[in-house]
Amino acid sequence: MSTTPITVSIERTVDPARIAEATAWMQTGINLATHYPGFLGSGWVRAGADSTTWHMLYRFSDAAALLEWEQSPERSWWLESGSGFVSEQKTERRTGIEGWFDEPTEVMVEFAGAVSEAPPRWKQATTIWLGFFPLNLVFTYLVTWLVPGWDALAILPRVLITTLCLTPIMTYFLLPAITRALRRWLAPAR
Structure with a gap:
């Protein structure tokens, strides 16, 4: 497996009647991922104040670390707990030269x-x-x-x-x- 950091971008649609619940759900997912070896960070943003489209990013040090998180019982539980108000629309993975948040040439x-x-x-x-x-x-x-x-x-x-x-x-x-x-x-x- 590759030892290049991998960034995953997920676009999700959220039930507008359950925004507060979805916000707590997103943060819970981040909190769970932080305990996995190789976790490099994550975050999420809404497309706009009234938008039901949310974007989540997370990054792991390599494919093995990402796979461990993606196949974990904690992640399965977390995804299941949000299934009533969040649906995944699109997922992208970026590595190496095309990766997001690569070391900048200057800060x-x-x-x-x-x-x-x-x-x-x-x-x-x-x-x-x-x-x-x-x-x-x-x-x-x-x-x-x-x-x-x-x-x-x-x-x-x-x-x-x-x-x-x-x-x-x-x-x-x-x-x-x-x-x-x-x-x-x-x-x-x-």
């Missing part, structure tokens, strides 16, 4: 409609730190002040609670705002 990131090179890792790390340090400091101060016995709690539960609270704040609020504020520094015009 590009889009900022406000302009395309530029990705920022260096040290700038990305600095940006994350600029959000995380003050957020963590404020959180630690507030929790220590508001929650009696916080300092007596073992380190593992404290770190677990802290990261569970702060990761969504960083991901959805602080990091996007900091990235926008620093976009000229992260990706200076050439």
Whole structure:
């Protein structure tokens, strides 16, 4: 079997009365595939806001890894669980030179409609730190002040609670705002 990565594109039609269920179903399929060796990633998009046509992509490191996923009991169960509201229309497989998402010759990131090179890792790390340090400091101060016995709690539960609270704040609020504020520094015009 080939050791070239394989990308599979599947076009599906979804019952418009069961969009919420189909959305959860699609994500479940992705979550199941992530546990298989050779899984390189996946995603899905709808053709439009009112469209019943959805496109799903997934990629595996080689044909053997893809076959293991495609013949798995988890995938069979998943496909069967969606059979009442999703139907497969078309499937394409791409490999090698014709494959999707092959290693780009240069990394590009889009900022406000302009395309530029990705920022260096040290700038990305600095940006994350600029959000995380003050957020963590404020959180630690507030929790220590508001929650009696916080300092007596073992380190593992404290770190677990802290990261569970702060990761969504960083991901959805602080990091996007900091990235926008620093976009000229992260990706200076050439």
